[in-house]
Amino acid sequence: MSTAVITGATSGIGKAFAEKLAESGHNIIIISRKQESADKTEAELKNKYSVNVSSIVADPGAHEGLYRIYGKLEKENDIEFLVHAAGYGTTGNVEELEPDLLENQIYLHDTAATLLARAVIPGMVKRGKGRIIFISSLAAFMTTADFTVYSATKVFLNMLSKGLKVELAGTNVKTLAVCPGLVKTDFWNNGYFDDSDYTKAPESYWLSPEEVADESLAFIEKRNKPVMIAGRSNRAFVGFLNIPLIGTAANALMMSSSEKKAAKKRFSENPE
Ligand SMILES: NC(=O)c1ccc[n+]([C@@H]2O[C@H](COP(=O)([O-])OP(=O)(O)OC[C@H]3O[C@@H](n4cnc5c(N)ncnc54)[C@H](OP(=O)(O)O)[C@@H]3O)[C@@H](O)[C@H]2O)c1
Numbered sequence: 001m002s003t004a005v006i007t008g009a010t011s012g013i014g015k016a017f018a019e020k021l022a023e024s025g026h027n028i029i030i031i032s033r034k035q036e037s038a039d040k041t042e043a044e045l046k047n048k049y050s051v052n053v054s055s056i057v058a059d060p061g062a063h064e065g066l067y068r069i070y071g072k073l074e075k076e077n078d079i080e081f082l083v084h085a086a087g088y089g090t091t092g093n094v095e096e097l098e099p100d101l102l103e104n105q106i107y108l109h110d111t112a113a114t115l116l117a118r119a120v121i122p123g124m125v126k127r128g129k130g131r132i133i134f135i136s137s138l139a140a141f142m143t144t145a146d147f148t149v150y151s152a153t154k155v156f157l158n159m160l161s162k163g164l165k166v167e168l169a170g171t172n173v174k175t176l177a178v179c180p181g182l183v184k185t186d187f188w189n190n191g192y193f194d195d196s197d198y199t200k201a202p203e204s205y206w207l208s209p210e211e212v213a214d215e216s217l218a219f220i221e222k223r224n225k226p227v228m229i230a231g232r233s234n235r236a237f238v239g240f241l242n243i244p245l246i247g248t249a250a251n252a253l254m255m256s257s258s259e260k261k262a263a264k265k266r267f268s269e270n271p272e
Pocket of ligand 1: 008009010011032088108136137138179180183184188
């Protein structure tokens, strides 16, 4: 029986992956910062599926935690899946956000993705099978005021997946950066999005975490592409942005509306 390691496995998209992979017979290693959440998810999975479930309680967004996880994963000899779903959003211009928060977001999204992949790739290559999934975002395709560093961290994940795909050609170790738009999870409840336009989007724009996990797991098996946009309407949106001339105009319009919003905000904060 092979093993799936999942960060962010106690909630939202990560938890949906843990459920799907346990259902398909994989032993699960949960990575979580919180003992209580890890215990709860572990008990739920053990109750529902006949697989082994264990946890590493550590913060992949901190140097000590990440290296502890790295050391443990390096020694595992049957990891088939790595899903890096731990992550969070923020809103606010770069100049408004605390430096340690910016550093943490970049570390959790990107440094952790890189080192966790580094920890599992040699074993996957040796065994001739591996699947590495980074949860990126539709934000990687848009210029966003308020979301700048978040978007930039997700561009990194797409590029990381593309580069690893090239490095791992012929090994049966595949990488995939999954880019969802709006997904119904606790992501939106961390206080940063209380006044956000995103959370007011119509019901039809939202995916469930289960839909994201199902689509990603099917895609990584069937397709040989390193980046996937989750959801038909999101794919249509990005396709539209890539149409010559029309897409350039749409991008310019979005950029100009973002700039106007940022200028208005700056002016109302500093009317002098
Ligand atoms: N929801 C969306 O609309 C959406 C859209 C596009 C992309 N995404 C991406 O999807 C991924 C999963 O998010 P989600 O929607 O499933 O949200 P979620 O339900 O809030 O789950 C996020 C997980 O990340 C971990 N996490 C959160 N803040 C953290 C921090 N400061 N340091 C370390 N770990 C932290 C938590 O794990 P523990 O508490 O167990 O440690 C949590 O289980 C994220 O990378 C997010 O950027 C989400």
